[in-house]
Amino acid sequence: MARIEIVCHKGANEYAPENTYAAAQRCLDWGVDYVEIDVRTSQDGVFYLLHDPTLERTTNGQGPIAQHTAAEIDRLDAGSWFHPQFADERVPRLDAFLHWIKGKAKVFLDVKAADPQALIDLIDDVDMADASFFWSGSALWAQQLRALAPHLALKINAKTVEDVLLAHERYQAKIVEVGLEHMSLALQAACQARNIQVMIYHQQKDPVAFRTVLDWGADLINLNHGDAFLEVLRAYPAS
Numbered sequence: 318m319a320r321i322e323i324v325c326h327k328g329a330n331e332y333a334p335e336n337t338y339a340a341a342q343r344c345l346d347w348g349v350d351y352v353e354i355d356v357r358t359s360q361d362g363v364f365y366l367l368h369d370p371t372l373e374r375t376t377n378g379q380g381p382i383a384q385h386t387a388a389e390i391d392r393l394d395a396g397s398w399f400h401p402q403f404a405d406e407r408v409p410r411l412d413a414f415l416h417w418i419k420g421k422a423k424v425f426l427d428v429k430a431a432d433p434q435a436l437i438d439l440i441d442d443v444d445m446a447d448a449s450f451f452w453s454g455s456a457l458w459a460q461q462l463r464a465l466a467p468h469l470a471l472k473i474n475a476k477t478v479e480d481v482l483l484a485h486e487r488y489q490a491k492i493v494e495v496g497l498e499h500m501s502l503a504l505q506a507a508c509q510a511r512n513i514q515v516m517i518y519h520q521q522k523d524p525v526a527f528r529t530v531l532d533w534g535a536d537l538i539n540l541n542h543g544d545a546f547l548e549v550l551r552a553y554p555a556s
Contacts, residue, residue: 364411
């Protein structure tokens, strides 16, 4: 059985502020496969790593990121909210982040707000088409990405076999993400028949659940606790 690939949601967000270099570096130290990042756009078209549409929760800024220029965003403190030791963390620009992480880990881009063609151009310029995959909560955005860039991997969420069929027929999805509670033999078989990888998402730090993910033989796991999962993985399948 191939080794499961580990995706760290927002980086090592239990130990460092999410969507920052510090959170990504901890993932690299662990040796995981993917760092999941959220992508948003400044007023002047610069891509940043930020989950929320507004700045308040994870920076000392205020208001929507889309109403701030890159020069304004670059000055923000993106770490003190988590712990004073991270006061030097800034909101990473996506282009610089990709150049930094290339060759160290792959990336899963959760696209919150970004022009699809500009994002495609950036991924191709950095030469990370084979080291990334994408998701968007907007079905329209996902369809645009698929039409513009058949070479890029798209992830679609699924709970049922019918969802898998739609992911394949409408989006040519390379990956289907499913919550552990929705995994089934029928869903797994539908993915295998269409050469779609299965990524299980599990948010809680739960060793029993992690072992169940491994029992399923999932291709990837998307989680918040990479270190805890690695402990289970090192012991698996021993009881």
